[in-house]
Amino acid sequence: MSGDRSGDATDAIPDGGTVTEETAGGSGGSALAGLRERDDFVVVAMAAALVVFPFLLIDILGAVGDVIGISIGGYTGLPSLVLIYGIIVIGFNLLLGYTGLLSFGHAAFFGSAAYSAALFSQVVPSPILMVIVGTIVATLLAWPIGFVSIRRSGVYFAVLTLTFGQALYFWALGPGSWLTNGDNGFSGIEAHGLFLGAIPLDAQLIPVFDSYTVMYAFTAVVMLIAVWVGNRIINSPYGLIFEALGENEERVEFVGLNVFRYKLMAFIISAVFAGVGGAMFVIHEQYIHPTTALYWIQSGDFVIMTVLGGTGSLVGPVLGALVFEYVANVISGVSLPMIGSIGSLWRFVLGAVFVFIVWVFPRGIYGAFSDLGSRLLGEDPEEPAVADGGERE
Amino acid sequence: MLLLQSEIASILLNGLQQGAIYALLGIGLTIILGTMEFLNLAHGALYLVGAYTGLIVFQETALSNGLLYSSGITTLGFEGGFLAALIVVPIVGFGIGLLMERFVAEPFYDRPETDQLLVTFGLALIVEETVKNVIGGNTFQSIAPSTILGVNVSQPISLPLVGLFPSWRLFIIAIAFLVIGLTYLAIERTDFGLVVQAGTHDSEMVRILGIPINRSYSLVFALGAALAAFAGLIGASIQTVSPQIGTQQALVPAFLTIVVGGAGSVRGAIAGGLVLGLIISAMTQTYSQWAQIVLYLFVALMLVFKPEGLFGSAEVGE
Numbered sequence: 256m257s258g259d260r261s262g263d264a265t266d267a268i269p270d271g272g273t274v275t276e277e278t279a280g281g282s283g284g285s286a287l288a289g290l291r292e293r294d295d296f297v298v299v300a301m302a303a304a305l306v307v308f309p310f311l312l313i314d315i316l317g318a319v320g321d322v323i324g325i326s327i328g329g330y331t332g333l334p335s336l337v338l339i340y341g342i343i344v345i346g347f348n349l350l351l352g353y354t355g356l357l358s359f360g361h362a363a364f365f366g367s368a369a370y371s372a373a374l375f376s377q378v379v380p381s382p383i384l385m386v387i388v389g390t391i392v393a394t395l396l397a398w399p400i401g402f403v404s405i406r407r408s409g410v411y412f413a414v415l416t417l418t419f420g421q422a423l424y425f426w427a428l429g430p431g432s433w434l435t436n437g438d439n440g441f442s443g444i445e446a447h448g449l450f451l452g453a454i455p456l457d458a459q460l461i462p463v464f465d466s467y468t469v470m471y472a473f474t475a476v477v478m479l480i481a482v483w484v485g486n487r488i489i490n491s492p493y494g495l496i497f498e499a500l501g502e503n504e505e506r507v508e509f510v511g512l513n514v515f516r517y518k519l520m521a522f523i524i525s526a527v528f529a530g531v532g533g534a535m536f537v538i539h540e541q542y543i544h545p546t547t548a549l550y551w552i553q554s555g556d557f558v559i560m561t562v563l564g565g566t567g568s569l570v571g572p573v574l575g576a577l578v579f580e581y582v583a584n585v586i587s588g589v590s591l592p593m594i595g596s597i598g599s600l601w602r603f604v605l606g607a608v609f610v611f612i613v614w615v616f617p618r619g620i621y622g623a624f625s626d627l628g629s630r631l632l633g634e635d636p637e638e639p640a641v642a643d644g645g646e647r648e
Numbered sequence: 649m650l651l652l653q654s655e656i657a658s659i660l661l662n663g664l665q666q667g668a669i670y671a672l673l674g675i676g677l678t679i680i681l682g683t684m685e686f687l688n689l690a691h692g693a694l695y696l697v698g699a700y701t702g703l704i705v706f707q708e709t710a711l712s713n714g715l716l717y718s719s720g721i722t723t724l725g726f727e728g729g730f731l732a733a734l735i736v737v738p739i740v741g742f743g744i745g746l747l748m749e750r751f752v753a754e755p756f757y758d759r760p761e762t763d764q765l766l767v768t769f770g771l772a773l774i775v776e777e778t779v780k781n782v783i784g785g786n787t788f789q790s791i792a793p794s795t796i797l798g799v800n801v802s803q804p805i806s807l808p809l810v811g812l813f814p815s816w817r818l819f820i821i822a823i824a825f826l827v828i829g830l831t832y833l834a835i836e837r838t839d840f841g842l843v844v845q846a847g848t849h850d851s852e853m854v855r856i857l858g859i860p861i862n863r864s865y866s867l868v869f870a871l872g873a874a875l876a877a878f879a880g881l882i883g884a885s886i887q888t889v890s891p892q893i894g895t896q897q898a899l900v901p902a903f904l905t906i907v908v909g910g911a912g913s914v915r916g917a918i919a920g921g922l923v924l925g926l927i928i929s930a931m932t933q934t935y936s937q938w939a940q941i942v943l944y945l946f947v948a949l950m951l952v953f954k955p956e957g958l959f960g961s962a963e964v965g966e
Contacts, residue, residue: 351762355762357762357765403948403952406952406955407951407955409761410681410687410761410765410903410911411907411951411955413765414903414904414907414947414951415948415951415952417900417903418904418944418945418947418948418951419944419948421900421940421944422940422941422944422945422948425940425941425944426941429937429938429940429941430937430938430941551900552895555769558766558769559769559770562766600777600781602773602777603773603774603777603778603781605773606770606771606773606774606777607770607774609766609769609770609773610767610770610771610774613763613766613767613770614755614767617759617763
């Protein structure tokens, strides 16, 4: 899923049988191009990447780390965490990358789903039901917030979403603490495992590789569903309209389409993804606090991940989630020979990487790699598929 | 709840004080947005720089962690006093503003506004983390002096209606409004201000008329930065100082201020700042738990029902 990993993923596809048949006749470059044109290519590629992801992140990087004497391997829970944020930013990108709306309030949907899932777990501790309940609550919240916010665009939209998110944050911290437990946070949230608790989430799937837990499989399946749904949306007429909205809203209106309705749907869809992620997050972390769940910095993190990965493609933002969480959880623990411990500098590193990416690669890591790939194959680099911002005349 | 006269008076005074900070921040943000159509999410970082510069110039501060501490420097500061800070901080802000305009803002003038938001957001992150790692992440006490120009300002004074009120805060309110007034005059009454106003209205036309608007751009950006840094100094003299204040106490309120006042309007930023300051002050004194919530919902209502703000046109930044 990072650069080398997406390479692995494409290499792994020919084993998938059906995909190779159509493209078998082509030469190297065009075979890959033909493969890429298939609608479900991204889902198959993601599935392959998900199979090898924990192995690469934990075992291979861990082994490399042992050799060079710097621990750069991930820990057991990291792959699941990356996927959870990945799910959220796939949805967030439908709003930012395709429709061109920058929200600074998606923590509201993430957090409300997390809290509802946490509260619901005290009644029925089923992870699947927790996700469903959390997602429903996030969706119900997104409707009115979207209904109001969509009426404005540009920075006003960003500020409106921010205000609603912040109002919810301060409510959870103060007046709402009878429900949310306020500044103490909710701890000891336990989901009882899949299939009526028959399979605990922390059980291992494969004996030797302890990174493949049931929780990972669960998040991987949800991720695949998310990619499939996202892919269906962007390849549908609906998704085309989202993209058109990002490019030129006025024209969409002149064609006679109800701009407001499509923007609202894009907003709600992105909130659904944030809700799924929020509920999964609480299952994974077993603890939730207003600052991690609802504060606007969390919304900002979604923005960072999405832009870092690349807004022009469906799965690009997942790369951003990977880089973000890797820097936050692994690089932050690294101690370098000359510089010493990275420790609390990780956010500084992240900010610098972020500014660099926005500056030099407006299409993110994914865009940079796909340009590089096209250049190597002798094609012209793609034009940016999506104009973000887009409100300018 | 019935409020006593004295309570109302102190709500007003506290509101003025908070409102002045919001207005200073809002003016800076709004002239930058208005003239250059540049959205600066690093505006809070300038406030942060102002607060820390003030801290360093004002007194010698003991460090307890951070890069400087671990490299053997345990105290930091010049013992310059508050008047020195009053001069140094805006100059530092002005300089940073010039640099920012030249090296960060300019390459992004022609890029989508989302890119501007993103790059300045990243910059804000870098500044906050730099301060946290170099000077330390702990919270410092506010930097109110006991005397200023030989006048004792540490004692509360008795005011009609209000009762006892910290005289230091009165001084702060006075000096903040002096700066706000001067800025207002500079933009309403000078040639420079005229160019700024015209640029807010139609920057293309100003350029066509042969006015070197790029030079004005640098000055406007630097002026906005100096005001934000000055707001940081004022804030640091009444509130504690920590690396988070840039985003928490400056960036978000600054945006709320210009949204309420109307983007691109100096008058709007002043009015917006005062309105928000009074709301916060009134709520804090009555139902403090709900203060922030009411503030945000008020702004949301404003955006929905009066999107052009108190004094603005709805077009800027949209």
